Amino acid sequence: MHNEHWVFGYGSLIFRVDFPYIKKQPASITGWSRRFWQGSHDHRGLPHAPGRVVTLVESSGEQCAGMAYLVKEHVFEHLDHREKNGYRRVDTALLFDDGNQRQGTVYIAEVDNHAFLGDASLDEIAAHIVASSGPSGHNIDYLLELDVALKQLGIDDAHVSQLAQLARDINTEDK
Numbered sequence: 001m002h003n004e005h006w007v008f009g010y011g012s013l014i015f016r017v018d019f020p021y022i023k024k025q026p027a028s029i030t031g032w033s034r035r036f037w038q039g040s041h042d043h044r045g046l047p048h049a050p051g052r053v054v055t056l057v058e059s060s061g062e063q064c065a066g067m068a069y070l071v072k073e074h075v076f077e078h079l080d081h082r083e084k085n086g087y088r089r090v091d092t093a094l095l096f097d098d099g100n101q102r103q104g105t106v107y108i109a110e111v112d113n114h115a116f117l118g119d120a121s122l123d124e125i126a127a128h129i130v131a132s133s134g135p136s137g138h139n140i141d142y143l144l145e146l147d148v149a150l151k152q153l154g155i156d157d158a159h160v161s162q163l164a165q166l167a168r169d170i171n172t173e174d175k
């Protein structure tokens, strides 16, 4: 159908699905890794105290697994608004878990966007996440919900699971 389109989610689009879709299917894209390198001024942080959320960074040969949704074209208006803090739409090849391939769209916050924070040690990123919150909730909830959602999909992402463990440890120490 010409007005139906696949969109690939690798972060909050996996665990917070606030848009209508026709169907969803686990999929992956090649050449990218999921990293908590993007600042969030509008969802999990504030303009003067951004939180940290995921973007994709170019990683030759790596695969990033997530969830693909078949949506009507109008859904992109909502998604563009939701992902407005530095993300742009990028065309990508999707490899579905059943072996089929399709073209789709993924939202990526690239290194030159105004909210990009970039790399830091896992300890620093975890501490930053534990300390942040914004209009969509606590930043740690984004991290832990993503960690759970990836595990439920059978996706092993060391960056996310190590950060989740570090953040839980900091939270426990603080009590």
Ligand code: SIN
Binding pocket: 008, 009, 010, 011, 012, 013, 014, 053, 054, 055, 083, 107
């Ligand atoms: C995505 O989930 O695909 C984009 C990043 C995010 O909104 O967390």
